[in-house]
Amino acid sequence: MQIAFIGVGGIARNYLASLEKLNRTVAAVCDINEQTAARVAGELNCHGYTDHRDMLARENPDVVFVAIPPAAHDTQTIDAAQAGANLFVAKPVAMDIDVARRTQDAIAASGRINQVGYMARYSDITERAKALVKGRDLGMGMGRFLTRMSPSHPWWGKFSVSGGQLLEQSTHVFDWLRLFLGEVETVQAFGHAGPDNTIADFEDSTAVNLKFANGAVGSVVSTCSARVKDGFMTELCGRDLYLRLAMDTHISGYVDQEEIDFHGQERGYFRQVEQFISAVEAQDQSLVRSSYADAVKSLSVTLAANRALESGRVETVE
């Protein structure tokens, strides 16, 4: 299996570590930063490129991991799909919905395996929670993403590159809630630009309300001004059911009379890559829990939330 990367910054390291654990070698890497491309290619003893089209033409990879900032998404994934590669794309899939839709069409036309890096879907606690809520009516879902901006990633704080915290980071929480409660129809949002707007040029604290198509309601609070324990968390409520899913590894709460206190091992980072490689080998998209088309729906929710922040009105998810 010829594996290649487009973008070899922070999260690519995580994917590379999982591939190494799976005894998979990487044939080529591309990064627009020449030094980064050369350094990582040297470390992996593979070919390095600064132009992804060059890499696709010369290496003809079976698998391409795309791990670039939201606003950088243009035709890279489309080009890789048209070159016949199976695709693993870091979340969020893009910043622009038209880019995402064009890419979704190109992937569908290629018929190749596609997966997006929503690792929480692959965690032990998601598996356990899915079993616990099966067949039950969930009326409400809450989530939070509380963190600090990373000084090593100044682009996170620039709305024009990251799309803001909701699109870039809290997308994990929106995606997690969609997994349990289904599609979001409308959103309402409030934001506050606090003292940290020296790091972020957008509201660093936000509250988003959600109305799901099945009638359930939800809310997601986010900040990039304070990192706390269990800052990445989701809560699910239904009749005689409350589950608190914290940082990918712990569920507490109850279902009927039963108290739930479950600790998982696998946070999903490794399993998402392991399962993707299995799906590619079997050419079986049903092994994927986070397809590109599904991830476009999570992008649509965060774009609607961004519109609601700006307009102050209830916005419909496209």
Ligand SMILES: NC(=O)c1ccc[n+]([C@@H]2O[C@H](COP(=O)([O-])OP(=O)(O)OC[C@H]3O[C@@H](n4cnc5c(N)ncnc54)[C@H](O)[C@@H]3O)[C@@H](O)[C@H]2O)c1
């Ligand atoms: N848990 C997660 O799922 C998780 C965690 C971190 C980041 N991410 C996502 O991964 C993506 C990348 O984030 P990161 O933290 O790795 O950022 P990063 O800045 O560390 O790395 C991005 C790399 O992409 C390169 N790049 C930019 N445009 C390119 C292009 N057109 N062609 C080739 N290379 C290009 C940059 O030079 C850089 O080396 C983002 O969408 C981010 O949201 C996901």
